[in-house]
């Protein structure tokens with residue numbers, strides 16, 4: 001079969017890591033008997049400075065005919081405010097395509113130790129990607145006076161809570177059968193108690209899945225002290241955001257953190273991207289770590305139904321990371337973006 005892929009390299013190292021990730025992608029496609037046709041879009045801060053928009057008005061329409069989107073990173077804070085680049089490109093795609101699952105795998109690849117003494121670390125964080133604490137509802141009154149009040153309202157709808165929890169149960173079922181549901185329902189007595197209620201309702205439908213409830217503070221500590229007791233972790237927008245940054249740190253840093261913004265219903269394309277940004281401090285030097293992006297490509301193949309190719313690509317990544325001296329400088333190695341990508345392709 002042939003897949004059509006929309007590429008948005010974006011800014012800074014986004015351009016380097018997307019170009020590099022295409023090399024192992026082509027190798028794995030050849031090996032597993034499918035092909036990938038890609039179209040590149042120059043949507044970025046550079047485009048904004050030229051035209052006044054991060055992407056054209058019909059941007060979503062242009063993407064919608066593709067099977068998936070691979071994004072590098074957007075942002076060039078020296079010239080374009082981050083709120084402009086984020087709200088002009090990334091957020092409209094996530095929201096417009098109803099990519100309500102943000103899936104972030106955190107595990108230690110061979111050869112990578114990370115900051116913990118534990119060697120067993122394999123956690124899948126599933127973060128609600130559309131509402132909750134990031135709904136934007138609220139405001140400020142009496143600004144600048146001693147009576148000033150700011151309110152930020154977290155919005156949780158049954159439809160959104162149910163679908164993200166259901167996704168978590170399904171993932172747990174396909175892995176260890178263990179699901180951790182994250183709240184702070186002792187302190188937040190409306191939204192989080194509601195989240196617990198929906199969790200209990202769904203648990204009755206999934207008798208084969210063992211659900212454990214954790215409070216966000218306790219599970220944050222548990223990521224560090226007892227990660228081997230966790231497998232699939234489902235959380236709200238804010239809590240999932242925080243947990244997956246802890247996960248990224250433990251797995252060796254931003255250069256390893258992959259993510260998938262998934263529209264499980266399949267009505268729109270899903271988007272795959274490394275968690276890191278455009279890294280202006282190392283842009284243009286050819287030394288950005290491409291592993292997070294290649295890993296995101298593996299997530300994309302999984303989503304497209306190419307399970308064997310997805311697993312093969314992750315295995316190939318592991319054979320390269322097993323010798324950290326070959327990796328990029330952020331991992332203490334002497335490799336470049338392109339040499340690492342070429343080695344992953346060769347390992348296929």
Ligand code: NAI
Nearest residue numbers: 073074075076077082254255276277278279282288289330
């Ligand atoms: P950043 O992730 O770009 O960089 C943070 C630090 O990590 C830097 O020292 C950088 O060199 C290093 N780093 C990141 N990725 C790396 C890689 N693959 N290999 C080696 N080192 C790597 O975060 P920062 O500096 O806060 O943001 C820079 C720009 O990127 C901003 O405009 C920000 O808004 C944007 N950004 C975009 C994201 C996206 O497109 N999804 C996500 C995060 C930030």
Ligand code: MG
Nearest residue numbers: 241242244245
């Ligand atoms: Mg974050």
